Amino acid sequence: DQQVKQNSPSLSVQEGRISILNCDYTNSMFDYFLWYKKYPAEGPTFLISISSIKDKNEDGRFTVFLNKSAKHLSLHIVPSQPGDSAVYFCAASRARFGNEKLTFGTGTRLTIIP
């Protein structure tokens, strides 16, 4: 039972355009959400996060939006750069409950076309 879903296995975007990666979750107890980025032959690295008390968090070119009623979050990258080509994982946790577990999605492979 996949509680965190990334329904697009891959996405291609032109350099300079906006990349939008989507993530859906089913567990309403999740209250903290993270995006991790993974390059080939490396481990995932933390990118950006958002608490359920917010609906938006921005860090430079990266913005994460959270729609709690729809149980949906998205990561916007603008403008997209070739170095953004990677696999992006969405993750969720029950941080308020002191739960250290992260539940990850299956990932979306983003390719930025020069």
Added chain:
Amino acid sequence: DAGVIQSPRHEVTEMGQEVTLRCKPISGHDYLFWYRQTMMRGLELLIYFNNNVPIDDSGMPEDRFSAKMPNASFSTLKIQPSEPRDSAVYFCASSLGSGLYNEQFFGPGTRLTVL
């Protein structure tokens, strides 16, 4: 800081053999996590430790899998006997403390192939 260290980086073995994966967390981190990455299921949490004590092993797929953390700087994940369906990339991650800031630092992974 060296980051999370995993060994070996690649492991090829035959079905039925024992496989041991190793992890050295970041010094001072008190949480250690073992994940498995597959195309179908993404990153799955297998087990995690707090201060060397296993907290949740509900993700361990079968009794063939076991994990230990004898001290704060070393952990192993063992598969005995291994099967072809165990082929995956196994990641170790560590973090400092719990609560809202659950940033986990991942190692480079071990790619396991069971023939």
